Amino acid sequence: MLYIIGLGLTKESISLEGRKALQKCNTAYLESYTSKLLCSTEELEQALGLHHTKIPKKLISATRELVEKQAEDTILKDAEQGNTAFLVVGDALSATTHIDLLLRAKERNIPTKIINNVSILNAISNSGLELYKFGKTTSIVFPQDNFTPESCFDIITQNQDISAHTLCLLDIKAEQEKYMSVHEAIHILLGIAEKRDDQDINENTLMLGCARVGTPEEQFVYGTAQQLLKVDFGKPLHCLIIPSRLHFKEEEMLEEFKV
Amino acid sequence: MLYIIGLGLTKESISLEGRKALQKCNTAYLESYTSKLLCSTEELEQALGLHHTKIPKKLISATRELVEKQAEDTILKDAEQGNTAFLVVGDALSATTHIDLLLRAKERNIPTKIINNVSILNAISNSGLELYKFGKTTSIVFPQDNFTPESCFDIITQNQDISAHTLCLLDIKAEQEKYMSVHEAIHILLGIAEKRDDQDINENTLMLGCARVGTPEEQFVYGTAQQLLKVDFGKPLHCLIIPSRLHFKEEEMLEEFKV
Numbered sequence: 001m002l003y004i005i006g007l008g009l010t011k012e013s014i015s016l017e018g019r020k021a022l023q024k025c026n027t028a029y030l031e032s033y034t035s036k037l038l039c040s041t042e043e044l045e046q047a048l049g050l051h052h053t054k055i056p057k058k059l060i061s062a063t064r065e066l067v068e069k070q071a072e073d074t075i076l077k078d079a080e081q082g083n084t085a086f087l088v089v090g091d092a093l094s095a096t097t098h099i100d101l102l103l104r105a106k107e108r109n110i111p112t113k114i115i116n117n118v119s120i121l122n123a124i125s126n127s128g129l130e131l132y133k134f135g136k137t138t139s140i141v142f143p144q145d146n147f148t149p150e151s152c153f154d155i156i157t158q159n160q161d162i163s164a165h166t167l168c169l170l171d172i173k174a175e176q177e178k179y180m181s182v183h184e185a186i187h188i189l190l191g192i193a194e195k196r197d198d199q200d201i202n203e204n205t206l207m208l209g210c211a212r213v214g215t216p217e218e219q220f221v222y223g224t225a226q227q228l229l230k231v232d233f234g235k236p237l238h239c240l241i242i243p244s245r246l247h248f249k250e251e252e253m254l255e256e257f258k259v
Numbered sequence: 260m261l262y263i264i265g266l267g268l269t270k271e272s273i274s275l276e277g278r279k280a281l282q283k284c285n286t287a288y289l290e291s292y293t294s295k296l297l298c299s300t301e302e303l304e305q306a307l308g309l310h311h312t313k314i315p316k317k318l319i320s321a322t323r324e325l326v327e328k329q330a331e332d333t334i335l336k337d338a339e340q341g342n343t344a345f346l347v348v349g350d351a352l353s354a355t356t357h358i359d360l361l362l363r364a365k366e367r368n369i370p371t372k373i374i375n376n377v378s379i380l381n382a383i384s385n386s387g388l389e390l391y392k393f394g395k396t397t398s399i400v401f402p403q404d405n406f407t408p409e410s411c412f413d414i415i416t417q418n419q420d421i422s423a424h425t426l427c428l429l430d431i432k433a434e435q436e437k438y439m440s441v442h443e444a445i446h447i448l449l450g451i452a453e454k455r456d457d458q459d460i461n462e463n464t465l466m467l468g469c470a471r472v473g474t475p476e477e478q479f480v481y482g483t484a485q486q487l488l489k490v491d492f493g494k495p496l497h498c499l500i501i502p503s504r505l506h507f508k509e510e511e512m513l514e515e516f517k518v
Binding site for chain 2: 010014016094099102106114117121130131135137159161164253256
């Protein structure tokens with residue numbers, strides 16, 4: 001059996017159901033490339049109670065390479081032979097790479113069970129912005145070889161056209177421990193706007209900078225792009241929201257987070 | 260202190276953190292009008308371990324009336340005097356009514372803490388549809404006095420215009436134990452399309468009918484509106500997804516759920 005278990009956003013966000021399933025597993029992998037908890041693997045093992053149970057004792061770090069290219073010889077092989085957990089920060093199937101692992105397990109007739117948990121896409125409601133009013137989610141990625149993908153900008157403007165807020169997830173290069181900051185994201189957006197000579201996003205655009213959402217160290221700051229560039233957002237993970245038209249209750253909450 | 264705690268989608272979805280907070284509370288309210296678990300309050304109390312702890316012993320049902328009109332004399336008063344939990348099926352702040360309660364607590368200088376959990380908006384990823392590609396969420400509501408609100412239809416077409424999927428949440432009349440079914444929702448959409456003479460949604464539109472998402476009794480069925488009208492979706496809660504353009508991985512997953 002392959003359990004794909006969402007860990008949520010803190011080391012103690014696992015559900016009772018998730019922990020029960022985990023304790024039945026011989027082997028447990030921790031997906032380590034699409035997100036990150038604010039603690040060490042040791043601390044997580046402790047919080048999950050692994051040090052007190054016979055099996056599994058430890059979390060095996062699952063890199064993108066391992067999941068996408070070596071799953072047949074590791075995760076899926078283990079799941080064929082016994083209960084195996086694949087732990088994901090946030091929700092279980094939040095990325096295509098997890099859906100793909102699920103499909104490959106099904107192909108091999110391995111029984112699967114998904115155990116859900118909160119992800120950033122849900123927890124941004126802590127800002128008071130209504131989840132119903134978010135449009136498509138986008139990612140802002142690190143420029144590579146001097147090339148900056150601009151699809152994030154298109155998605156923001158598409159969403160603005162239908163009065164929808166946009167959540168921008170920020171790039172992660174887990175192997176290099178590189179996590180994009182709110183500042184870097186704003187610079188990239190302003191850069192694209194300038195290149196396109198597009199005034200939809202500019203230094204005066206109101207944005208909500210977010211850090212460590214869903215954790216006790218959560219931080220939201222609401223202000224213009226220019227203002228947010230002066231705010232210290234601290235440790236990763238960060239994300240950035242470009243709100244659209246606001247309901248007065250949303251405004252009331254954002255007031256609390258004004259620069 | 261007021262803890263607003265997401266319960267997730269099953270009776271055992273509460274997080275370790277959420278349960279810890281609950282056990283510190285003298286009083287615990289269960290919000291009972293925006294969603295519903297597939298179990299009785301007794302079973303939930305049992306699963307949460309309330310029968311074994313000294314406090315709180317029982318969950319107090321919080322109707323819309325109580326939360327929106329009597330919170331000052333109940334929930335907020337309790338929270339001023341001691342640790343109080345407000346439990347929400349799904350995530351903590353998934354509805355405006357919860358954000359409003361949070362704002363009223365802050366106004367009264369009551370310390371608050373939000374503990375997140377999975378909601379339907381996240382758990383629909385179990386269908387294999389990519390969460391990034393969902394547009395605005397809408398609700399399909401029961402017609403009242405022969406009036407059928409049509410904004411759901413507008414949101415679906417707005418989303419289709421930007422190639423975004425639409426999650427339609429279905430109306431709940433908790434006091435009357437009335438939960439809209441996939442069938443009723445499809446009839447309402449087809450009715451609006453006919454009235455508007457709009458072919459964007461018709462009997463051949465492909466849809467994903469969903470029931471009890473995030474629970475062991477989860478059901479997804481993918482087919483045309485006409486086909487879904489012949490499927491038995493069983494017990495509530497139901498919801499309905501109108502997918503937009505599909506990625507091939509999404510198609511591969513939906514294949515599994517074909518009528």
